Amino acid sequence: MNKSKLNQFIIYLLENNFVIAPQYDSEGFLHLNKLENPKDFALVSKLPLDSWKWHMLPPDQKMFEYKGNKMQEVLPQIKSQVFLGVSILDLQALTLLNQVFEKDPYYQKIKKKTIIIGTSSVPEENFYQFFEKFEEHKLEHLQFDVFLAVQKTGYKIFTGSEDGQRLLDKFGHKDYQHIEYAGPIREEGLDAQMVAIKDAMQNNHQQKIWDDLGARCIQCGKCTIACPVCFCFRIYDQSDLVKGTGRRSRCWDSCFYNEFTQVAGPAPKEPKHRFINTAAERIYFWYEHHFVRTPQSFSIPGCVGCGRCTQVCPANIDIKQTIQDILKNKKTKNAQ
Ligand code: SF4
Ligand code: SF4
Incomplete structure (x- = not known):
């Protein structure tokens, strides 16, 4: 053409x-x-x-609404x-x-x-x-x-x-x-770099990297908004008691936000328990999602290397640099 x-x-x-x-x-x-x-x-x-x-995947999406006891899905x-x-x-x-x-x-x-x-x-x-x-x-x-x-x-x-x-x-x-679609998984599996990052994160936890990044990260969540594969969301309800109407919607959320990892209990001592609390834990959780959990669940990379997260980060956290640090420390440890 x-x-x-x-x-x-x-x-x-x-x-x-x-x-x-x-x-x-x-x-x-x-x-x-x-x-x-x-x-x-x-x-x-x-x-x-x-x-x-x-x-x-619109940032805010209505799922269903109701009036009285009549519910209707909203596609x-x-x-x-x-x-x-x-x-x-x-x-x-x-x-x-x-x-x-x-x-x-x-x-x-x-x-x-x-x-x-x-x-x-x-x-x-x-x-x-x-x-x-x-x-x-x-x-x-x-x-x-x-x-x-x-x-x-x-x-x-x-x-x-x-x-x-x-x-x-x-x-x-x-x-x-x-071209006939053959599914997302290549015959040879994940590419070598993704396997190396995944192995390094799983077998050699390097707390210093996450502590250093955690000290810089302001937990603004911009990286999750910019990322083309970040898909976490939360569900919320809006109800009108007088009219008897309401709706349920979902909207994007971010693992960098406090409320995202908040779960109920154990009451009464900690009625609002969080399972990740510090910036260092959050940033590790985010990298783990991309480089360990997604490849494990879907056998394809959980990061496409677009660099958007680096471009928007106000703390100048560079994903390419972090990956190099993870891989470099792995080599150093193996050499010892
Ligand atoms: S954009 Fe940067 S500062 Fe903001 S949450 Fe992501 S890593 Fe942290
Ligand atoms: S480089 Fe990876 S983690 Fe960063 S925005 Fe692109 S896909 Fe997401």
Whole structure:
């Protein structure tokens, strides 16, 4: 597909869909926004600061409401939407969210209405070997509908679903190769770096690293908001006693916030018990979630190496540096 045909394809998408794409704002920041003009689509190797999670897993979502004793589930009401220009790192993030929310009706309703168009641009911020360059064989483990592999004079087109094939057929573009999704787990398992971090965290707890980070972290939770794979949420209720109505909703939460790890009991001595209390414990818990628990539960990386957490951290905590420290201390300990 050449550049002019891609332009026509985007115009075609805009006619029938709500299209979200990376675009530069007036101050030069790259954001995900509703696309109005194909010219504004920024097909670049930089990542937008906000991730696609905002549009697949809304920050605040009503689940059901009731009046008297009549309850009604509230599924998201969305028209068909297109995510245009999803980098391979963010495709990996969405592939993980798809596993986590596989049985979640709210997430699935949005997913069914979403066409994902990936691109092979590899972001500069990337620090994982697996994604350091685009290779076609990696596509079979990523979930997408259409994929644009950037070439010198245009784009090689792949489809990853029947929806993607239908879309291109309707548009009138037949020159594509179909990739059958083989599931998120690669035959060779986790990449070597992820295995090394996981082993280091599991077999060699280095308290000094977490104490040092804990002394700097102000527990603002910005890293969890920016992260494309942080998915923790809490449930809350709003009730009106006079009208007899109410609703239950869920919203994003963060393991850096005090209330997140608060549980009831043991009463009466500690009616508000917390199972992690210090900044050092919280930051360890966050890293453990990404590098130990998620790979253990899903056999895929719990961090895609996008660097958004580093970019937003007011305490300059750099995930790449932390990983180097974890691996360096492991080597030092092994050498002793
Ligand atoms: S963004 Fe930085 S300071 Fe804020 S919670 Fe995350 S690690 Fe801590
Ligand atoms: S680099 Fe940071 S923001 Fe990106 S996926 Fe990993 S933990 Fe999340």
